[in-house]
Amino acid sequence: MQNDAFLDLVRKNRRDATEWLVSEMGDRIWRLACRCLGQEAEDGVQEVFREIHRSLPRFRGDASVLTWCYRIAMNTLLDQQKKQKRNAHFRPLDESDPDIKAETVSGFQDTPFTRLRKKELRARVQGALEQLEEIHRTVLTLRSFENLSYREIAEALGVPPGTVKSRMAAASARLAEKLQSTMKEDEDGR
Amino acid sequence: MGVELQAYLDGELSPEEAGAVEARLATDDSLRRKLQVLKAVKEALEEAAPEDSVLPAEVEARLVQQITGAAAFDEAPVRPRSISLWIKASLAAAAVLLFLVIFFNREKNPQGEREHEAKMQQGPQEEPIRKDEAENAFLRLCVIKEKKAAVLLHDVIITLEVEARKEPILLYLVPNKPGVSLEDLAEEMVTKDILVPPKAGFLPCTLSARIFTPGGETLEARVDYPPSKTLAPLSLSWPKGSLKAPRFSWTLPLSCIHVFRKAPRTYWDVAPKMGGGWIADQVKAYEHFQPIVTRANEKSRPDHWERFAPVETGTYRMEIVLRTLPARKEYAWPVFEEPLQVGIPFEVSGHVGAWSKEVKGLRFRLAMPESRCRKGEVFPILLQIRNTGSLMKRYNITRLAGNPSMVPYQFDFILDEKGRPADFIGSRPAEKGFSFTLHGTDLFVPHLPGVLRTIVVPSRWWFRDGKPLDEISGPARLGCRFQFQPTSWPAEDRTYWMGKVDVPPIDYRVEE
Numbered sequence: 090m091q092n093d094a095f096l097d098l099v100r101k102n103r104r105d106a107t108e109w110l111v112s113e114m115g116d117r118i119w120r121l122a123c124r125c126l127g128q129e130a131e132d133g134v135q136e137v138f139r140e141i142h143r144s145l146p147r148f149r150g151d152a153s154v155l156t157w158c159y160r161i162a163m164n165t166l167l168d169q170q171k172k173q174k175r176n177a178h179f180r181p182l183d184e185s186d187p188d189i190k191a192e193t194v195s196g197f198q199d200t201p202f203t204r205l206r207k208k209e210l211r212a213r214v215q216g217a218l219e220q221l222e223e224i225h226r227t228v229l230t231l232r233s234f235e236n237l238s239y240r241e242i243a244e245a246l247g248v249p250p251g252t253v254k255s256r257m258a259a260a261s262a263r264l265a266e267k268l269q270s271t272m273k274e275d276e277d278g279r
Numbered sequence: 280m281g282v283e284l285q286a287y288l289d290g291e292l293s294p295e296e297a298g299a300v301e302a303r304l305a306t307d308d309s310l311r312r313k314l315q316v317l318k319a320v321k322e323a324l325e326e327a328a329p330e331d332s333v334l335p336a337e338v339e340a341r342l343v344q345q346i347t348g349a350a351a352f353d354e355a356p357v358r359p360r361s362i363s364l365w366i367k368a369s370l371a372a373a374a375v376l377l378f379l380v381i382f383f384n385r386e387k388n389p390q391g392e393r394e395h396e397a398k399m400q401q402g403p404q405e406e407p408i409r410k411d412e413a414e415n416a417f418l419r420l421c422v423i424k425e426k427k428a429a430v431l432l433h434d435v436i437i438t439l440e441v442e443a444r445k446e447p448i449l450l451y452l453v454p455n456k457p458g459v460s461l462e463d464l465a466e467e468m469v470t471k472d473i474l475v476p477p478k479a480g481f482l483p484c485t486l487s488a489r490i491f492t493p494g495g496e497t498l499e500a501r502v503d504y505p506p507s508k509t510l511a512p513l514s515l516s517w518p519k520g521s522l523k524a525p526r527f528s529w530t531l532p533l534s535c536i537h538v539f540r541k542a543p544r545t546y547w548d549v550a551p552k553m554g555g556g557w558i559a560d561q562v563k564a565y566e567h568f569q570p571i572v573t574r575a576n577e578k579s580r581p582d583h584w585e586r587f588a589p590v591e592t593g594t595y596r597m598e599i600v601l602r603t604l605p606a607r608k609e610y611a612w613p614v615f616e617e618p619l620q621v622g623i624p625f626e627v628s629g630h631v632g633a634w635s636k637e638v639k640g641l642r643f644r645l646a647m648p649e650s651r652c653r654k655g656e657v658f659p660i661l662l663q664i665r666n667t668g669s670l671m672k673r674y675n676i677t678r679l680a681g682n683p684s685m686v687p688y689q690f691d692f693i694l695d696e697k698g699r700p701a702d703f704i705g706s707r708p709a710e711k712g713f714s715f716t717l718h719g720t721d722l723f724v725p726h727l728p729g730v731l732r733t734i735v736v737p738s739r740w741w742f743r744d745g746k747p748l749d750e751i752s753g754p755a756r757l758g759c760r761f762q763f764q765p766t767s768w769p770a771e772d773r774t775y776w777m778g779k780v781d782v783p784p785i786d787y788r789v790e791e
Contacts, residue, residue: 111342115334131338138342214323232289233324239291258285265320 092150099145107142114158117235124230125166133169137162152244159237159245163227217267225260228253280310288317631663632785640668643782645757652789654752658738666729752791758784 099106115134122133140161148157218226231237231245239257243250280303286292287300304311631646642665652658738748748755758781 108343111334111339115339115342119334119338134334134338135342135345229324233321239286239289254286254291255282257289258282261285261317261320262281264324265316268320268323 092154095154096148096150099148103142103145106145107138110141110154110158111138114155118158118162120234121162122166124234125170129169133166136169137165140165153241156237156241156244159231159235159241160247163231163245167223213268213271214264217264217271220267221260221263224256225263228256229260229264232257281313284310284314285317288314288321633783634665635780635782637667638780640666641780642667643780645782645785647757647785647787652738652749652787654789654791655749657749660738660748660757749789752789754786754788756784756786758782 095106095109098109118134118137119130122130122137126133141158144161148154152160218229221229227246228242231242232239237245239250239253243253246253280300283292283296283300287297292300304314632644635643644663645660646663647658647660748757
């Protein structure tokens, strides 16, 4: 939906607009919330959409609806995370959780061995990500897991595109260092 | 150059900028190595991306209910974990409001009521149903109890023959008389064959299933019901110590039966958590069953309500085994007694009401068994819903508190020509000291366009004047008013369906 059409919808019925956003953005926000809040993702999603609903009258269409939602979601979820004083950021989805597993349609296509390998890699990358500064982790997550462009990330975070560009470069370099050091530790351990 | 290199890798540079980077790469070895490192990191990140999970439908439904529900969504502060109370309060308010609206409409609109009564008295007029219509022979149900040597001494086998349709079958098991009803069977088990100790609060049994395909193959199946980790596969429970003369029935939607293959032992050893002894990801490869992933339109996400439906048409035979759990020391129950071979097939055909008029892409009708009903015998009543529209539908279960039931709360039954509503619709009343717990998600199974959905409800569930329908003898007329409201709908569906439809009544007679 174009911004104009969405603005029309907001003007006509704010609840309809929020419901539309739930259907369009629900999965993405859910994934972000799972990574930020783990088991309490539902509370996070609820709070994000409540915040979106409250903020709809202030949406002017300067940014795309998608990035506008991301911006609110990131701010809200990080606030929630701080409030809950959780240490772990961007938790991986718990694969042992049967509910999550059942919802993972693409998971059916992998063999158990592929899944194990992916799980191991995921744990390694996740561990390295968690050692990064929050600003670096955020840009990498939005880029790699949510497939946002630099411009969209900039809008979502409220920073200039140039900042995203430099943060991405720095984040990738840091992540490379962390991954190399964990691999070296593994090799030394053997 | 590092900044430009990362942006180049991400495809975020203009053609001119990218050209400049490529020119540098052509002459600079260290830059090429750096690019390789960044590329490896990017690939690792992409491969390590969590598998796509989707917003669970129940969470989405709760969100939508909150948004549509009340002003509270606008202003009320969030209290963690208060969502269920909040929804309950909204639903309670909505239910009271709905009741008041219906009540006052009836009181203030006697003309409308008279018109409705006149319509009811006219009986079914639209579209006489031909017996040879394929949809009238949609189901053959057969209940067989048999003894098979010592192996099955503890088991009751219920055999169903189901004509396979390319829709997950939603079926309430309602065996018919004459013979032994499932209810009697259950009573036999509990009161005579299984000595449940006074302190027990549940029925000690498990369910499993095998499926025999039209081609003669035998498939193992797992009764995976309900699809929740919070409820037991089948929980029949009662207040401890109250089980003196228990009678119970149980319901089982066939859509909960998933076909799995036993996992090879190596998988057990390597990844015991990956489905235990069952490999879920091989289901997809199974040639007889394919997942139905509904998609409302090209833009919407695939619905995560995935069910497995047969790909072949023909008669599948399904053997469901209700198996008692091994006796514990403090329990003792004798084996089942003499075999009893009772085949009770019935076809639901012929005795069907007229289709209602189409409302928001839905048409309804009632159907009953052709045989006459006898007082005291449970008989099935079928509500059929045809999705004549172009959009997927789902039905809400609003009975959240206490005992989740598969009965949609929006049913508003009218049991006679005077338009009196039913006193009670639901599972067995609490005063019997017996309740069963079922998960209410199966009516959420998407109802696809063009598909006929049949819900079979035992007459024992429908009460009037404090009595179940099968306890009221004489001629009777059964009508039904179906009120529906949206639970969720695809983004492009702006029709916002909500409505009310009177299902043409059918006449029946309960013999003394």
